[in-house]
Amino acid sequence: MIPVLAAFAAIWFIGRIMAVPARQRLGLIGVLWAAVVLALLLLPEGGLRQALGGDARYWLVLGGLAATVLGYRAALATLRRRSAPPVEATPAPLFREAEVNRYSRHLLMREIGGPGQARLKAARVLVLGAGGLGSPVCLYLAAAGVGRITVVDDDGIDSSNLQRQIIHRDAGIGSPKALSAAAAMRALNPFIEVTPLVTRLEESGAAAALADHDLVLDGSDNFATRYLLNRLAAQAGIPLISGAMTPWEGQVSLFDPARGTACYACVFPEAPPPGTVPACSEAGVAAPLPGIIGSMMAMEAVKHLTGAGQTLAGRLLMHDALNCETRVIKVKPRAGCPVCGGGVTVARA
Numbered sequence: 001m002i003p004v005l006a007a008f009a010a011i012w013f014i015g016r017i018m019a020v021p022a023r024q025r026l027g028l029i030g031v032l033w034a035a036v037v038l039a040l041l042l043l044p045e046g047g048l049r050q051a052l053g054g055d056a057r058y059w060l061v062l063g064g065l066a067a068t069v070l071g072y073r074a075a076l077a078t079l080r081r082r083s084a085p086p087v088e089a090t091p092a093p094l095f096r097e098a099e100v101n102r103y104s105r106h107l108l109m110r111e112i113g114g115p116g117q118a119r120l121k122a123a124r125v126l127v128l129g130a131g132g133l134g135s136p137v138c139l140y141l142a143a144a145g146v147g148r149i150t151v152v153d154d155d156g157i158d159s160s161n162l163q164r165q166i167i168h169r170d171a172g173i174g175s176p177k178a179l180s181a182a183a184a185m186r187a188l189n190p191f192i193e194v195t196p197l198v199t200r201l202e203e204s205g206a207a208a209a210l211a212d213h214d215l216v217l218d219g220s221d222n223f224a225t226r227y228l229l230n231r232l233a234a235q236a237g238i239p240l241i242s243g244a245m246t247p248w249e250g251q252v253s254l255f256d257p258a259r260g261t262a263c264y265a266c267v268f269p270e271a272p273p274p275g276t277v278p279a280c281s282e283a284g285v286a287a288p289l290p291g292i293i294g295s296m297m298a299m300e301a302v303k304h305l306t307g308a309g310q311t312l313a314g315r316l317l318m319h320d321a322l323n324c325e326t327r328v329i330k331v332k333p334r335a336g337c338p339v340c341g342g343g344v345t346v347a348r349a
Contacts, residue, residue: 001227005009007032012047017063022105026070032106035181036176040103041258046245048173054250058246061234077201079322082110084092094121095117095118095121096191098191099145099191102145102189102191103117103144104147104339106120106144106145109308111306111308111309112302112306112308115306116257116305116306116308117145117306117332119305119307120144120145120146120302120305120306121145121146121148121308122145122147122203123147123148123215123305124147124148124150124213124215125141125146125150125213125214125215125216125217125301125305126149126150126152126209126211126213126215126216126217127149127151127152127216127219128152128153128170128201128211128216128217128218128220128225128229129143129152129153129178129218129219129220129221129303130151130153130155130165130167130177130181130288131153131155131161131165131177131219131220131221131290132161132164132165132179132219132221132245132280132285132290132294133243133245133290133293133294133297134151134153134165134177134181134217134219134288134294135164135165135166135167135168135181135220135290135291135294135334136166136167136291136294136295136297136298137184137217137219137243137294137297137298137301138151138167138181138184139166139167139184139185139188140294140295140298140299140302141217141298141301142185142186142188142189142192142194142300143188143189143191144298144302145185145189146192146301146305147190147192147193148192148193148194148195148212149185149192149193149194150194150195150196150197150199150209151178151181151182151185151194151195151196152178152197152199152201152209153176153177153178153181153196153197153198154178154198154199154200155173155176155177155243156174156175156176156177157172157173157175157176157177157180158173159173160281161177163287164285164287164288164289164290164291165177167176167180167181167184167185167292168181168184168292168301169184175213176196176198178197178198179196179198180230181195181196182195182196184300192308197209200218201225201228201229202228203228206228206229206232207232207235207236208227210229210232210233210236210238211236213238214238214239214305215238215239215241215301215304216229216233216238216239216240216241217240217241217242217243217297217301218240218241218242218243219243219294219297221279221280222285223271223272223289224271226242226244226264227265227276230242230255230263230264230265230339231265231339233255234257234258234339237258237312238258239254239256239258239259239304240254240255240256240264241253241255241297241300241301241304241312242254242255242264242265243293243297245280245285245289245290245291246277246285247280247283247285247286247289248285248286248320248321248322249289249318249319249320249321249322250289250290250292250293250296250318250319250321251293251316251317251318251319252296252297252300252316252317252319253267253312253314253315253316253317253331254300254304254311254313255313255314256313257333257337257339257340257341259313260333261313261314261331261333262314262331262332262333262334262337263333263337263339263340264339265334265337265339266331266332266333266334266337266339266340266342267316267334269334269337286321286322288321289321290302292321293319294321296317296319300312312328314330314331314332315328315329315330315331316328316329316330316331
């Protein structure tokens, strides 16, 4: 009997050293036990039967005890598994390691931090115009990590644009500005989605273009488009950041009548008469000025989306680059405004 018990011990400990799973070791011991019991039942008295203990009842009792212990342990393990709280799947991290490093300077800022950067990543922004103002707007929104950006422009790149429209390159002359801007934004930040629309914003398709966006930035170069975009943004309850320039001066404001501020038409009820405000192709424009005003627009977008600081909602910033002067004035909703009703447009749900 002792040799058999020694064989059981050898199977267990040698198997453990060789990293054999416990279930397989128990299986081998069970096979040997069954062979011993069978031998005791079939072999005649004396000889090998005597060496195995002489009576199968001892082994049956031993096997029964072992089965009871193993069954108890298995039942206990099952009860523990059932009573243990379910293991929740670990959610995927919001930012990949490369994004954490890329946006580290934002993440360090108390006013932005992780929550603010997450809001930038989740934002959907439309930029109208990929020219002088749109160039810095698109580059800085892409660099800041705004998750989804739509760029709308139907114009092509001309060599005269490159004096100030820094998102484009000489090799792209003749190609659509929207496509050129999108390529530059993707090259700057591969972690964002950019949708270029080579089209002119017109009444028929403008509402569809604005749909599902959280913010609109207007860098257009004509009054008709500005008034159209203001009306549609007000109707949709989408905040509008508007920028404009003359050769040496620029202005920026955030119009959000759905939340009680003035709209563009409240401040500028009518477009100036034709010919009184010449285009930059006629009057010129200082090269860095679009960068200054466009960067201010992008800054307002980042502040609005993250909730940092005080935005230009209800205020109009005017910058005189020639004399290096900047001033901010308050603007209020205009009673009876045909676009927003004096800042009482109902916000989107």
